[in-house]
Amino acid sequence: MTHAKIRELQRHAWQQPQAYWSQAAAAIDWITPPKEVFQPQPFGLGQWFPGASLNTCYNAVDRHVEAGRGEQVAIHTVSAMTNSASAMTYLELQQQVARFAGGLVRLGVGKGDRVVIYMPMVTETAIAMLACARIGAIHSVVFGGFAASELASRIDDATPKLVVSASCGIEPSGVVPYKPLLDEALTLCQHKVANTILLQRPQYQGELQVGRDHLWQQVMADAEPVACVQVDANDPLYILYTSGTTGKPKGVVRDNGGHAVALAWSMKAVYNIEAGDVFWAASDVGWVVGHSYIIYGPLLVGATTLLYEGKPVTPDAGIFWRIIEEYQVNAFFTAPTAIRAIKRADSEGKGLAGVDLQCLKALYLAGERCDPDTLEWAQRQLKVPVIDHWWQTETGWPICANPLGIAPIEVKPGSPGLAVPGYMVEVLDELGQPLPVDTQGAIAIKLPLPPGTLTGLWNNPERLQSGYLSHYPGYYVTGDAGYFDDDGYLYVMGRVDDVLNVAGHRLSTGRFEEVLCSHTAVAEAAVIGVDDALKGQLPLGLVVLKQGQELDLDAVKAELIASVREQIGAVAAFKLVTVVEKLPKTRSGKILRGTMRKLASGQAVALPATIDDPQALELVHQALAKMGLVTSAQPWLAQPSSVSG
Known part of the structure; x- marks a missing residue:
């Protein structure tokens, strides 16, 4: 395995981005083809494919029907919670999306309007997202079951014209009613929503408010199908909220043009998936993984995607493997958490007995750092490449990976691999200078970011600057810390913030x-x-x-x-x-969270020079020992340091 091809593509993408991404853009059907690939902006992120126009829904659905592949399954929906499954072809998906888009238009939703989607993992969620894209509306999916106050804060920020919801979600613990949470959120928020659309599920019937709430089935019955509208490449496709250090949600904005180009490119380059293949990302549409690799990525390239309602070990630890076999999944994407849960319940891999996984080409892991033990266990059990890769809500697609569709590289447990072409990743010290190999620092990406990454934060340009761009001028700050090894593999060690x-x-x-x-x-x-x-x-x-x-x-x-x-x-x-009796703080009143985190992980900590009351750390250590998180006899105080903590 050689790095030479990846290195060459990295250089090409960085030194000649116009040529590199112009070639990638050829995979997308444009209404107005791009004449310019990238337009820089002072003190900003710049724009990809300015002046071009397209429709993301057309690229994800309609063009596959027009190409004669309407009878191919677009979405398998599998629910371990209801023990049910269904399949929808590209032709059926086109018809459903066009009709629901007509229903949105009938309720006054148009290009540029926001629609909040608060849904479980059902086919209708994908239909609602694609219907928004079809008419140029901006969707904002909120993780189903989020507390009413959290939903309200997102509604207030996005100011949607309409909310689409379901009556309930279903978890292993039982039915989770969504409609009461939605009703409470709509009372809490300042922004007034005129209309909601509710999908009634048989497990729980939500109570309708006359005049405001409309049944999904009735909306579909009353609607006329509508065609795809033309949108500019830089028009927003969606807003996805992610928590920030202030507690106020940040609305990451994704555009239409760069998003379509990057995701289509990544499906082949990173995941080695093409038209007709089956791809399963066992995530939720409330997360960026659900947006990028349950809905848009697979459909943009004409693959079959799998939408799953359930957990890794419900009803048992073999459920994932049986689904992969039944639906002939070629690449599977899940979080290390899921594999750890399966490993804990079935360490010997008995759930794999009698299951034929010859269809599976690779397992992809992302979402948090994958520990080597988990990766190696999965490799032994599945006997396929297990690919750890790293990216963020803000980037929308992988920053570092093992690009199986270009040139597979050696798997190094603990590392998500090499920087993906388009990303110039560096590890910086506090002054913004690149650090040598094997030296941990702040992970940053040199601007410009590639297409498909965030174009801004919804209604908050100041926070974009302060949160991502101003700390190291000329760089996007990831907020993660890590280091490179001699081969250029990145090791992501954790967050640098709270x-x-x-x-x-x-x-x-x-x-x-x-x-x-x-x-x-x-x-x-x-x-x-x-x-x-x-x-x-x-x-x-x-x-x-x-x-x-x-x-x-x-x-x-x-x-x-x-x-x-x-x-x-x-x-x-x-x-x-x-x-605890008191919290350890600096003299200026800053709580020493970093020091306490180290203490809780069993590390010896240096007493910060600026600490106000050293006894506070001892009290925290005693409390941690009482909880069984550390041992009381364990030495925890290292030599004094001038570090402020």
């Missing part, structure tokens, strides 16, 4: 702390991530209680856990909370 990664969900510590501090007994709180073998990280709440109160501490902890579940959602997996 955003937790819980089973692929990026959750703001600030948001947790806001909820904890709203409790009447709590004076202040800090939330840190502690390592977890299954979910990557779990949030740990350290709370300082107000003085002079007689409290049942167990009751307070239970109330705090319930409050986080209600206001952030079950995805937070918040179960660890303890009371």
